[in-house]
Amino acid sequence: MLCGLKITNFAIVSELETQWRSGMTAITGETGAGKSIAIDALSLCLGERADAGAVRPGAKQADISARFDISQLPKAQQYLQEHMLEGDDDECLLRRVVAKNGRSKSYVNGIAVTAGQLKELGQYLLSIHGQHAHQLLLKSDQQLHLLDEYAGHGALLEQVANAHHTYTNLHRERQQLEAKHAQQQAQKQLLEYQVAELDEFSLNEGEYADIEVEHHKLSHSQQLLEGSQQQLYALYEGEEQTINGALQQSAAAIAELANIDNALEGVATMLNDACVQVEEASRELRAYCDGAELDPQRLQYLDERLGTAVTLARKHMVEPEALVEHHQHIKAELEAICVDDQRLAQLDEEIASALAAYQQHSLALSDSRKHAAEQLGELIGASMHELSMENGRFAIELDYDNERTPSKQGQDRIEFMVSTNPGQPLQALSKVASGGELSRISLAIQVIIAQRVTTPTLIFDEVDVGISGPTAAAVGKLLRRLGESTQVICVTHLPQVASSAMNQFFVAKEVANDETYTQMQPLNKQGRVDEIARLLAGDNISKATLANAKELIAAHG
Template sequence: MLTALAIRDVVLIEALDLEFGPGLGTLTGETGAGKSILLDALGLALGVRADSGLVRNGADQAVVTASFDLPADHPAHILLAENGLDGEPGEPLVIRRIVKADGGSRAAINGQPAPAATLRELGAMLIEIHGQHDDRGLLNPRGHRALLDAFGRIDTRPAADAFRTWRDAQTALVTAREDLDAAARDREWLDHAVAELDAFAPEPGEEATLAGERSDMQKGAKLAEDLTAVGAHLDGSEGAFAQLRQAARRLDRIGAEHPLLADALAALDRAIIEAGEAEDRLAAAGNALSFDPARLETVEARLFDLRALARKHRVEPDGLAALRDELSARLNRIEAGEGGIAALEKQAAAARATYAAAAEALTTARTAAAARLDAAVAGELTPLKLDAARFKTVVDAQDEGGWSAAGRDRVEFEISTNPGAPFASLMKIASGGELSRFILALKVALAEEGGAATMIFDEIDRGVGGAVASAIGERLSRLAKKAQLLVVTHSPQVAARGDSHWLIAKSHDGLVTRTGVRPLDSDERREEIARMLSGAEITQEARAQAARLLEVV
């Protein structure tokens, strides 16, 4: 619901702050008072294309701020979240639009910059504006199917689920056919590649293992002479190890003669132990770095062949095993042949049949709902002085190219305004007054499911009076029980139906002309309705008639 509208420097409006409540709000005033300026200002907040001509003469910029209270389940919350904009359920939604006099504009939603496209999408969720030349909302055939589904409380989820299943089955079939065709073209190469990889039998991690072993053996070849020389120094009767033991035995015989000799003997024992460990580690190193020319040749040949095979297939050496599995799978698909394709074709056909049945059920439900909607709209036409007109909801099943998750139907509202005249799209109606009343009839018929929480009707009563104007007022009042309505009207019968009433008027101070809007109390409201009844000179009879109109409602 629209709760507040603040306007600064828009055409003739210098500064205006309005607050709105639920129900039916009416806006009246003399012709040329500036009602269209008010709607233009609101349009800016809803994402209408910015026009620097709307900036008041002498001002640098025009600013419009609109505030809304939305229920927690309003789809606007989802849109805000998808666009990374703050907006908590229960908190006011504030839209601000600035238009500069030298061109350009910017917008903010809850204080955060937002592109005009997001503003337009959000505005369409918040307010519907119905006027004589409006080409959105009910006039747009693209939205008629959803409106009919809402009216008929039609559940489209089974068809949507069936459509996704069918689409997935078709995708799997197309992919399998493409894979089979591509694989069949490469059959000879695949046979050779798989045989080659099977014969070579590459293993993951094999390159690192072979490279490490090759490196160790190459080091062993280089270090073999040094290791042998070191071993000769340690081993044998003349080696360092034997000399240490002999020295220790001699020292052991005389060690008791002096404490320092005992210390020297302990040191020699430690040296013998360390030398033994060194001897063991040299032996282990020798084994690790053992050099076998035949083994080195084998390892190098395997390593070089592995790398060459990887280059041939343009993969890393560790990817050869996975490549073998992939190519084998492609061969298996070829060998499975038409059997696998036939199974997928059967699945796709079954999924299509399931979707077709769900879509047929939707068509049946929509056809029944269309008949109920046609009857409901027909019941609204005669009181609105459209008794010669006829309305119908066209439900056409499309060919397969037009099928979607929403079913196979094209839905469009059509009318015939004169007996014998062919039915045509709502957008082709010539008379603006007829169009406005048709929109009202439709909105009343659809009221149980509704649309945006706020609706604005711009001069829906143009060109009618008396009983028709009363019927329009009664239907607007009924519709306002389901949503917030703001109506720009010239009809006293409609104005009297309002739960609240604002007067739009121009004022002059000799230099500047301004447009203002102010709420009317009960006395002022009666006087304004009397003016609408009598014209320039308000008579007592007009005041009495205004009072009677207000009493009726």
Template structure:
């Protein structure tokens, strides 16, 4: 609900700060006092367009701030989170600044916001019924939500929307697959060929590394054999073999030790070298025996290397990445599926469509019952609001294929007089009629409407007497569930209010300024007496005013 409103330098308001209460509040005052300025200021805070003429003469800018309590509005809190416009817990602050040049800026909870965002916030916070543009009941989507809420079918409507989105997603997939069937078949054929080619190559990184090692060895097998033979001959088989010379040397050192034992250390070194060289001879002979000089195997390895390198060049990757290429190809083939996928997708689409239609028909049936009941209630209310003979209807307009909202669009229609064909509520010409019809709708749907604050302007236009008293009681009834503000010039309506504010204007320093005063009980009697009696207020008039307040208190 609206908690606080601050207005600075707006039209003929210099500075105004208002604290709002729950229940029904009436705004009264003499004609021309500026009662509609409050509504205009709120409209600006809620994202309506403004112009430089709204800035008070001589001021640089106008500023409007409206604070709302949203602790009971989970959808509003969720919207603020989604838009990253959160503020203090349970509070939404809308602020609009309009400069003398006509430029404006909007803020939500202190953060810069677009006019669209401010309007979206306002749609969830406050409704103004009258000749102003900010009226959610004129929007088809708001009418649909209100009817579904009245019928208790919000869950069914959400289910229908979900089923429709699922159906349309399958439909788009089927159309895409069908339209691209030729191209997809060609792509599938190429990918299958590439997959078979890579599978036949049977490449793996470990085998590739081993192949390269084996090829390097076989490619140099002759040279390696010669090296091994040369080593064996040098160490042990030639006339001047190293081992033979070492054997001779160690024999002489052994003989020399008979004369000098200090040669023992040298002998140990030579014997160790002799043993090492003998090990080397054994190793070279073993290597010589196991070295495979197989030209056929070499040719096979060379062919394998050529095959792998050709594939790597074809797919423009390093040989080690060929396995990744195969994985990508198989993944894409899995995405493309086969010809059977189109038929399966068509079956899924048809099933989704039937599921949607079944639930949508149930929703339509529930809407039809609720539409008839709601139309009856609002038509009955119209008869008491100076619209005798008028009627209200909720039209369910069929949609060819349906949409996320169901198989029909909703249109609130009204015939203001007998014999007049019903027209869309959005086309009702009279602001007073529209306000009273809106009042009747709000009363009939008061348990399901989601906007917590309602403002009625010109709701009593063209009525008086008993009808005005009925309007006052309806507003008071509405105030039990909502925060209701009504601009009125009828004492019967003002007397029914829980709170009353008086709007006045005065010339101060040669400048006309508007003021709003919150009236106590005595002041309410005086104001209602003024509304009853005109220029001269008598004691009889005051007594009548007090009786009116007592009767509805």
């Protein structure tokens, strides 16, 4: 439950710190005093969107802290543990700081978090029911949400949402593939032709470079053979003086001279080695000449293949060296299109299967809703009687339509039906309920659902607008009864509701030095009597009014 709230420089609040108790607490005050200021601050502290307007004029930042007792809140404890946000003992401290530029920082137990995390944690701590809730009651999606909250079938809702997610993803994939398929048909035909052409040519990796080398060699084969033979004759096989013969003569002459002066022995050795090298080179050159052949057919083949490669490369606007890589690339493109075509054929079966699974879960959810709708309708009807609508009847109509476009909420159509006068048939809530009746029905639903959901702290922000007299007293009893099992905070202007509370705060506004300040003070027993009297009679408070105020408070013990 909420234990403490500290507000600094928020809206028209300069400094405010309040302590809160269990049971029902009423917040009252003059019109325009800012009775909802604490509720607005709590909303911000629980992750609602922040803006620069939250900061008090002249201040650098607004700072709001809310302290909760979570000793009896296992879900909140689990959330803190899972996100490593545990604090000391059984308390949880939420804090929100908003700068004057609108930027904000959020903290849980002193640890920085996102505003989204504040909101996630907040759902386990507190629930706020605003004064416009009855207007939302007319919307079918809100009616379905309220029924689901009462039913408490979260697992079924999750199953339907997951099945819907699967179905919509498959359906979206099919739409994208269909659009892609239409665009790809012309491209597919071109790719099929190009791939077939390159498949037929069948150029291998690195082959173009090898062809270029071999073509260059064969195109100069005559020159290579003639030149090699000439050099072979010059080195070794010539009829006249050869290089090998000249070297042998020089080597012999130097060898004789080395017998006289051994300083020439090195020269003699080198000349002998040169003779050996020349003989070896000559043998290699002879082998080359014997193996060399002129192959005009091979040259023609290489010439044609080289020319085709260049032509295809120009046609595909790539370099000849990149033709193999380009071939593999467009082949992969064609395969991808073929895979998409196959996937398109598979998707119809998968979509049908996903739709069947979705409808199975949706039907199970609908059955659960029908059971809960009957119970909730009876409870709301009984509450209407308590709230001075003695002849009121209430029912919830559900219509399951498996032909309806799937949604993550299922395939139910819902309508809240009401009759407020004897003999009047049940009709849609939006057609027959007056503003005051709608407000009372909305309050009854919120109280019933609050009891079912068991949120630890419930805040009702002027939900009693449009009611008075005996009905107001009935609302007060309803909220007090709810406060016996959970913490209830109610912003109200009705003495009958305020007197039903176990605790009460008074909100006042004052102006000093051309600045407006809002204060919120807890009321003692006499303070409550005076405030209830003010709510009864305004500024004209008499002894009779005070006595009436005491009676109203005493009536609740």
